[in-house]
Every structure is written in structure tokens, then in C-alpha cells.
Amino acid sequence: MTTTTDIYGGKLPRELPLYPVAAVARIIRMNKATLRTWVLGRSYQTREGRKEWPALVRIADAKGERLSFADLVEVHVLSALRDKRVRVERIRAATRFIRDKMGTPHPLADLDTHTDSVDIYVEYLGRLVNITNAQDAFRPIVELYLQRIERDETGLASRLYPLTRDVPTAQTPILIDPSVRFGRPVLMSTNIETSIVAERFFAGESTASLAKDFGIPKTDVEEAIRFESLSLAA
Numbered sequence: 153m154t155t156t157t158d159i160y161g162g163k164l165p166r167e168l169p170l171y172p173v174a175a176v177a178r179i180i181r182m183n184k185a186t187l188r189t190w191v192l193g194r195s196y197q198t199r200e201g202r203k204e205w206p207a208l209v210r211i212a213d214a215k216g217e218r219l220s221f222a223d224l225v226e227v228h229v230l231s232a233l234r235d236k237r238v239r240v241e242r243i244r245a246a247t248r249f250i251r252d253k254m255g256t257p258h259p260l261a262d263l264d265t266h267t268d269s270v271d272i273y274v275e276y277l278g279r280l281v282n283i284t285n286a287q288d289a290f291r292p293i294v295e296l297y298l299q300r301i302e303r304d305e306t307g308l309a310s311r312l313y314p315l316t317r318d319v320p321t322a323q324t325p326i327l328i329d330p331s332v333r334f335g336r337p338v339l340m341s342t343n344i345e346t347s348i349v350a351e352r353f354f355a356g357e358s359t360a361s362l363a364k365d366f367g368i369p370k371t372d373v374e375e376a377i378r379f380e381s382l383s384l385a386a
Contacts, residue, residue: 165221165330165331165335166220166221166222166308166309166310166330167212167220167221167222168212168220168221168330168335169211169212169213169216169218169219169220170218170219170220170221170330170334170335171218171219171220171221171223171224171335172217172218172219173187173188173191173192173217173218173219176191176219176223176224176227179224179314179328179337180224180227180228180231180314181231181315181382182227182231187227188217189205189207190207190208190209190227190230191207191208191209191211191214191219191223191227192207192211192214192217193205193206193207206244208230208240208243208244208247209223209226209227209230209247209260210223210257211223220330221309221312221328221329221330221335222258222261222262222308222309223258223261224312224328225258225260225261225301225309225312226258226259226260226261228297228300228301228312228314229260229261229297229298229301230243230247230260231297232294232296232297247259247260258309261301261308261309262307262308262309300312300313300314300315300324301313310329310330311327311328311329312327312328312329313326313327313328313340314326314328314337314379316375316378316379316382317378317382324340325339325340325341325371325372325375325376325379326338326339326340326346326375326376326379327339327340327343333345337379339368339372339375339376341368341369341372342366342367342368342372344366344368344376346375346376346379346380347380349362349366349373349376349377349380350376350377350379350380350381353373353377359373359374359377
């Protein structure tokens with residue numbers, strides 16, 4: 153008789169608190185202090201006493217300051233709005249609106265497969281932001297970020313292909329999958345962790361020798377190094 157060990161304790165891999173705040177800040181390439189406020193909230197002093205600024209994303213382990221894969225995807229989508237300088241309270245209103253309409257704890261990560269995801273985000277966020285030609289302004293930003301998310305047959309986010317360049321491309325060399333290497337960023341072609349490739353490069357090995365040793369194209373080595381370099385600089 154064969155027994156199966158449940159290594160996740162009955163939880164889905166996408167819901168496990170795998171990522172410390174600092175790691176997510178590097179992956180998404182955003183300021184750590186800003187991210188902490190987004191996912192943990194903060195308190196501040198006013199003349200009337202201390203007030204609370206609630207978190208934008210309900211993360212898996214707020215006490216331990218760790219995010220799940222689903223939380224990571226939500227932050228990835230939220231970061232799309234930074235370039236448009238959208239006010240945080242409008243983002244909060246958008247997430248609340250989408251959460252209520254879609255009935256999901258991860259409104260920015262999960263969508264009904266029968267609905268066009270880009271249109272949902274453009275319509276909801278455009279409506280709440282209320283700027284001139286909101287849909288035209290949001291569509292390219294929203295499309296860019298949503299196209300980096302792969303969903304399963306039920307519409308739940310299952311894989312994320314983080315951006316590796318400041319100038320967007322269609323390339324998706326880096327993969328984050330909560331069921332692969334415990335959610336660590338890997339090269340999609342081989343499942344080799346990008347951090348392992350980059351560490352050896354920073355230790356003095358050449359891209360050519362690394363490509364030969366790992367049995368991967370040199371371009372994959374370069375993408376792993378680029379991703380880790382950008383993450384460290386965030």
C-alpha cells in the first residue's frame with residue numbers, strides 16, 4: 153500500500169507564506185518600505201490620536217511578514233499602477249470594488265475564466281480613477297502586467313513571469329511557480345534557480361562557462377544575472 157505525504161499541510165502551494173517582504177520587493181522591483189505599507193498597513197499620529205492605514209493586500213502571514221504566491225501576484229498587478237501615479241485610496245477603492253464583484257480574497261490575482269481579464273481591470277480601475285480617457289491610459293499598462301500571469305483552468309493565478317527589463321518585452325525567461333522549487337524564481341527552460349546562476353557569476357565565473365556547466369544557452373545565463381541584478385538594485 154502506497155502512502156502519500158502531504159508536505160503542504162493541507163494547503164494549496166499558492167496560499168503558503170513563502171516570500172518575506174524583502175524578497176517580494178526585490179522580485180517586483182519596488183521600495184521595501186512602500187511594499188511593507190501596502191501589505192502590512194501602518195499607524196500614524198494625528199492631532200486626534202493615532203490612526204490606522206489598512207493594508208491594500210491581505211497577505212497570508214501578516215504577523216510573520218510573509219506573502220503567498222497569490223499575494224505576490226496581487227502586488228505585481230498593483231505595481232502596474234505606480235507609473236500612472238494613481239492615488240493609493242483610489243487603488244484601495246478599486247481592490248474593494250473588484251473583491252466584492254468577484255467574490256475572491258485575491259481580487260487582483262484571480263479572475264473568472266469566462267471574463268476578459270484586461271477589460272475587467274481597465275473598466276473597474278478606469279471607472280474609479282476617473283481620468284480623461286482612462287481606458288486608453290490604463291490598457292497598455294494593465295495588459296503588460298496581466299500577460300505575465302498564467303492561470304489554471306479555473307482562472308486562478310498559477311505562474312508568474314516577472315519583468316526582467318525596464319523596457320518591456322514579450323520574453324518570459326524567468327518563472328515563479330509555487331509548486332516548483334518552493335516558489336523561488338527559476339529559468340523557465342530548466343527550473344534552475346536564478347539565484348544559483350547569478351551567485352556563481354558574481355563569484356567570478358564567466359557566462360560561457362556557466363552556460364556549459366548548466367547545459368543551457370548563454371542567453372539564459374544572462375537573463376538570470378539580469379533578473380538578480382535588478383532585484384538586488386530595487
